[in-house]
Structure formats: C-alpha cells, structure tokens
Amino acid sequence: MTSEDQLVRDGTPSTAAKEAETFIPQPEQGRGRLARTLVTVAAPAGFFVLFVTGWYLVSYVLLTPRRRFLMPPPHEIIAEGFGKSDNLIQILTGLWQTTRVAFLGLIIAIAIGLVLATLMSQARWIENSVYPYAVVLQTVPIIALVPLIGLWFDYNFQARVIVSVIISLFPIITNTLFGLRSADSSHHDLFTLHGATRMTRLRKLMIPGSVPAMFTGFRISAGLSVIGAIVSDFFFRQGAPGIGRLLDIYRLNIQMEMLYVAIFWSSMLGVVMFWGFGLVGNLLTRKWHDASLARG
Amino acid sequence: MGKTLADTQDDAVDGASPVLQFREVTKVFPDGTHALNNITFEVRRGEFVSIVGPSGCGKSTILRIASGLLPATHGDVALADDNIGYVFQDATLLPWRTVRRNVELFGELHKVDKEELTRIAQDAIDLVGLTDFEDHHPRRLSGGMKMRVSLARSLTLNPGLFLFDEPFGALDELTRERLNEELLNLFLSEKFGAVFITHSLYEAVFLSTRVIAMSPRPGRLIQEFHIPFEYPRHPELRFEPEFAEMTGKVSAALRAGQ
Ligand SMILES: Nc1ncnc2c1ncn2[C@@H]1O[C@H](COP(=O)(O)OP(=O)(O)OP(=O)(O)O)[C@@H](O)[C@H]1O
Ligand SMILES: [Mg+2]
Numbered sequence: 001m002t003s004e005d006q007l008v009r010d011g012t013p014s015t016a017a018k019e020a021e022t023f024i025p026q027p028e029q030g031r032g033r034l035a036r037t038l039v040t041v042a043a044p045a046g047f048f049v050l051f052v053t054g055w056y057l058v059s060y061v062l063l064t065p066r067r068r069f070l071m072p073p074p075h076e077i078i079a080e081g082f083g084k085s086d087n088l089i090q091i092l093t094g095l096w097q098t099t100r101v102a103f104l105g106l107i108i109a110i111a112i113g114l115v116l117a118t119l120m121s122q123a124r125w126i127e128n129s130v131y132p133y134a135v136v137l138q139t140v141p142i143i144a145l146v147p148l149i150g151l152w153f154d155y156n157f158q159a160r161v162i163v164s165v166i167i168s169l170f171p172i173i174t175n176t177l178f179g180l181r182s183a184d185s186s187h188h189d190l191f192t193l194h195g196a197t198r199m200t201r202l203r204k205l206m207i208p209g210s211v212p213a214m215f216t217g218f219r220i221s222a223g224l225s226v227i228g229a230i231v232s233d234f235f236f237r238q239g240a241p242g243i244g245r246l247l248d249i250y251r252l253n254i255q256m257e258m259l260y261v262a263i264f265w266s267s268m269l270g271v272v273m274f275w276g277f278g279l280v281g282n283l284l285t286r287k288w289h290d291a292s293l294a295r296g
Numbered sequence: 297m298g299k300t301l302a303d304t305q306d307d308a309v310d311g312a313s314p315v316l317q318f319r320e321v322t323k324v325f326p327d328g329t330h331a332l333n334n335i336t337f338e339v340r341r342g343e344f345v346s347i348v349g350p351s352g353c354g355k356s357t358i359l360r361i362a363s364g365l366l367p368a369t370h371g372d373v374a375l376a377d378d379n380i381g382y383v384f385q386d387a388t389l390l391p392w393r394t395v396r397r398n399v400e401l402f403g404e405l406h407k408v409d410k411e412e413l414t415r416i417a418q419d420a421i422d423l424v425g426l427t428d429f430e431d432h433h434p435r436r437l438s439g440g441m442k443m444r445v446s447l448a449r450s451l452t453l454n455p456g457l458f459l460f461d462e463p464f465g466a467l468d469e470l471t472r473e474r475l476n477e478e479l480l481n482l483f484l485s486e487k488f489g490a491v492f493i494t495h496s497l498y499e500a501v502f503l504s505t506r507v508i509a510m511s512p513r514p515g516r517l518i519q520e521f522h523i524p525f526e527y528p529r530h531p532e533l534r535f536e537p538e539f540a541e542m543t544g545k546v547s548a549a550l551r552a553g554q
Pocket of ligand 1: 326327331353354357
C-alpha cells in the first residue's frame with residue numbers, strides 16, 4: 001500500500017482511496033441488452049399475438065355461428081364498444097362513476113389504514129384490540145355485507161364508497177404495520193442512545209422505513225377498491241349506474257360485445273390504479289430501496 | 297473525580313480521569329443466561345482498550361451495559377459523560393438518507409442548530425475522507441465507505457468515549473487495515489477514550505494501548521496486556537517481530553482461558 005491510500009494521515013483526504021471503493025455501474029454489454037429487450041418487449045408482444053390468435057380460433061373454429069355470441073371475435077367487440085358513440089358514452093359515464101367511487105374509497109381506506117397501523121405500532125394493546133376487527137372485515141364475504149350497507153345508506157354513492165373502503169382497508173393496515181415494524185433493532189438502539197422521543201422515532205425511523213411496504217399495500221388495495229365499487233354497484237341496482245350496473249344490464253339484454261367491453265374497462269381501471277401507485281411508490285423510494293429497481 | 301474532562305483533554309493518559317469505569321459488573325439475562333462475571337476495568341481519555349475473547353463470551357454485552365442500553369445485574373458502571381459514540385459492526389445507516397443526512401442524524405436528535413449542524417457534519421465527512429460523496433445514498437457505497445459514514449456520524453457529537461463493536465468485522469483485509477490506520481489517526485487527533493471489540497488479535501494489538509482477554513461464558517477478564525508501541529504507529533509495525541510476539545502472548549492467554 002502506498003501512502004496515497006491512507007486518507008487522514010495528515011487530515012487531507014486522498015481521492016485515490018475513495019475511487020477504489022466506489023461502485024461504478026458498468027454499461028450493459030451487447031448480449032445483456034439483447035436479452036433484456038427480449039424479456040421486456042418481444043416476449044410480451046409475442047404472447048399477445050398468441051392470445052388474440054387463440055381468441056379468433058375459439059370464435060370462428062370452435063364455436064358454431066349460432067353460438068358465436070358467447071365469444072364474439074375481437075374486432076366486433078371493438079366495433080361495438082368503441083365505434084358506436086352511444087355505447088361509448090354510456091360505458092365511459094359508467095366508468096367515471098365507478099372510478100370516483102373506487103378512488104374515493106381507496107383514499108379513505110388509506111387515511112384510516114395509516115392511522116390505525118400507526119396506532120397499532122405504538123402499543124400492543126391497541127393492536128390486540130383492533131386487529132381482530134380488521135381480520136373479520138377481511139374474511140366476511142363482501143357479498144354478505146353489501147345488501148346491509150345498501151339498506152343502511154340508501155343505495156347511493158356514499159354506500160358504494162363504504163363497500164369500497166371495507167374491502168380495501170385490510171392490506172393497507174397489515175402492510176403498513178409490517179413496514180413500521182421492519183426497522184432493525186440496531187437502528188432502534190441508536191435512537192434510544194440519543195434519547196429520541198416516541199414521536200421522533202416514528203417520524204425519522206419507522207415511517208420512512210415503512211414506505212416501500214406501505215405502497216405494496218396501496219397497490220393491492222387499489223385493485224380491491226375497484227372490485228368493491230363494481231360489486232356494490234352490481235348489487236344495488238339503484239342510483240347512477242357504474243360499470244357494475246352496466247355489466248348486469250348487458251348480461252340481461254344479452255349484449256355480449258358490450259359485456260366484454262365492460263369487463264375490459266373495469267380491469268383497465270384496476271390496472272391503472274395498481275400501476276399508478278406502483279409508479280408513485282417507485283419514484284419515492286428508487287434512490288434507496290433495492291426492490292424498487294427490480295419491478296415497476 | 298476532581299477534574300472535568302475538558303481539563304484533562306491534553307493530559308498524558310496516566311493523569312486523565314476515567315471516562316468509563318466497570319466495578320464488579322455481573323450480568324445474568326432474564327432467561328438465566330449468565331453472560332458476565334465480575335468485570336472490573338476502566339478506560340481513560342486517550343486510552344484505546346481492545347477486548348478480545350471467544351464468541352458469545354459477553355463482549356457486546358459489556359458495550360450494551362456501558363452505553364446504558366442494558367442494565368447490569370450487579371456492580372457499578374460509571375460514565376464521565378453521557379455523550380458516547382457507539383459504532384456497530386453493521387454501519388446502521390438509514391438507507392433513505394444521503395451520506396450528509398445520515399451524518400446529521402445524531403445532531404438532529406440532540407437538537408443542534410441547523411446551520412451549525414451542517415458545518416459540523418461537513419467537517420466530519422471531510423475528516424473520514426468522504427468529501428464529494430455527500431449526496432450518495434448508502435446503497436451506492438462499499439462496506440468500507442459505509443463504515444466511514446458511521447464513524448463520521450458519531451464524530452459529529454465529539455464524544456469523549458467511543459464504543460466499537462467489531463466495526464470492521466465484515467470488511468476485507470485490505471480495507472480493514474486501511475481503516476485501522478485511519479481510526480488511529482482519528483484517535484490521535486480527537487483524543488477520545490475507546491473500547492474496541494474485535495476477533496482479530498492483530499487489529500487489537502495494532503490499535504490499542506491495552507488489550508483485555510476474556511474467558512468463555514460467563515465472561516471474566518483473564519488477562520490484561522499493555523501494548524508498548526509508540527504512537528503514531530506505522531503500517532509496517534505489523535511486520536515487526538515484537539508485534540508478532542505481542543499477538544502471540546494474547547493468543548496464548550486466550551487459549552489458556554478455554
Ligand atoms: N437478550 C439476551 N437474552 C439472553 N441471552 C442473551 C441476550 N443477549 C445476549 N445473550 C447471550 O449472552 C451471551 C453473550 O452475548 P454477547 O452478544 O455479549 O457475546 P459476544 O461476546 O459479543 O459474542 P460475539 O463475539 O459472537 O459477538 C451469549 O451467549 C448470548 O447468547
Ligand atoms: Mg458481539
């Protein structure tokens with residue numbers, strides 16, 4: 001070792017030693033990049049082509065013309081759902097209604113879930129008192145609750161939001177609580193050594209450390225809140241129709257193309273919410289959290 | 297203790313008052329594990345004391361008791377000052393904070409004025425040779441650099457006593473040796489007292505004014521060695537015959553204690 005390598009020998013840091021210890025990410029080599037393109041673009045695209053081809057095969061080969069309405073070919077569905085403005089307006093109006101319910105439900109669930117998880121992280125007795133109810137909310141079939149909530153809240157917007165909150169609350173509580181508890185005991189020791197108050201510990205250690213787990217919860221719940229909005233709408237059969245109500249109407253009228261279109265839009269809504277929260281979580285933690293690099 | 301720490305800062309080791317005193321300290325954990333038996337020793341400002349001993353003999357427990365994280369079952373522990381630096385084997389950085397913000401953490405917890413803290417943190421970062429890495433997150437640093445951040449973080453409070461629990465145990469040999477030399481430089485310029493836990497006898501002898509050998513659990517102090525080499529110590533000291541002789545003695549004591 002040369003004297004260059006000793007940093008503080010006379011108080012002047014040497015840059016040589018620092019560089020030796022920095023990781024400089026190597027640009028990806030040709031083969032690696034090719035493999036990545038295959039995995040991220042080519043493979044999904046190939047799978048999509050296969051999927052559509054399979055669909056046409058079922059429509060035209062497997063099904064007789066009389067039974068073809070069970071699974072109409074994709075281009076007819078597109079023509080019906082996107083080509084006719086009446087249909088398009090009807091479904092987009094329903095979609096907007098459902099989006100409002102799901103989004104508001106999710107926001108309320110996040111607010112309640114974060115508060116409950118934070119309280120639960122502060123004292124065992126709070127956790128022991130609250131957790132059983134959270135589990136019950138999670139395990140009781142939502143279908144059993146929907147009529148009751150409808151009766152109580154007059155089948156309106158508010159009632160739909162409540163169903164959406166109930167169904168999406170649990171993953172937020174459990175994931176956030178898990179995140180709040182995930183700080184190392186040695187980190188807690190440091191805060192203890194320096195006389196940190198409960199509040200400081202929560203603000204500077206537990207909450208920042210819980211963000212990745214918190215967003216995992218948000219993502220799961222984003223999908224669930226859409227389901228809650230659609231299920232309640234489907235069963236209430238009253239008030240301004242959302243996607244759930246439209247699903248029921250299309251089913252009764254045997255508007256098979258529109259049924260598929262409604263399914264398409266409702267899953268798109270879930271996907272966009274799921275993906276949106278993933279993106280926000282990623283942006284918040286990508287600088288420091290390893291897992292956020294791996295998956296968007 | 298008649299003199300305060302400030303008075304004694306520049307005194308020779310012999311004249312300095314103890315920054316840490318253990319008197320007949322025994323530790324039995326609630327589950328009945330008898331970890332420490334009758335431990336008595338003291339550390340003065342300007343002294344670097346290493347503790348070596350077999351795994352599980354209670355070395356970390358000594359530091360946890362010294363820092364107040366754990367109570368002793370019997371005996372007395374006296375600290376000259378609550379302001380201590382505690383460095384773990386894992387650098388224990390907060391991964392969401394940059395180097396600068398990690399170094400500022402302790403000052404924040406002690407409500408140090410913002411502007412002053414920025415300055416102190418920068419000084420500490422410069423001192424451990426991490427200038428220009430202030431805005432990196434720990435994920436992008438090597439093990440050795442993380443350890444430097446951890447050191448810098450403790451330096452901000454300018455403690456009179458440092459507790460080190462195998463701080464370089466997870467590093468490769470070369471980085472470990474380099475950090476040993478840097479740590480000695482910090483020790484000489486900052487003049488703190490230090491208790492240093494390690495599994496490496498070479499590291500213990502190279503750094504210390506004294507090395508204490510412990511028995512297997514329940515841990516007792518079996519022998520204490522004064523290390524006669526003058527500071528500043530040069531890396532080449534490790535290749536001198538006297539150095540080998542010294543580590544040999546410590547090793548023999550540990551083996552006899554088994
Ligand atoms: N909280 C605890 N409860 C019960 N036993 C414990 C506790 N903490 C430590 N011990 C036991 O006390 C003994 C001493 O532990 P300690 O961590 O101090 O050992 P150590 O000398 O630091 O070991 P190592 O070299 O492996 O780090 C060990 O046998 C350990 O299992
Ligand atoms: Mg230990």
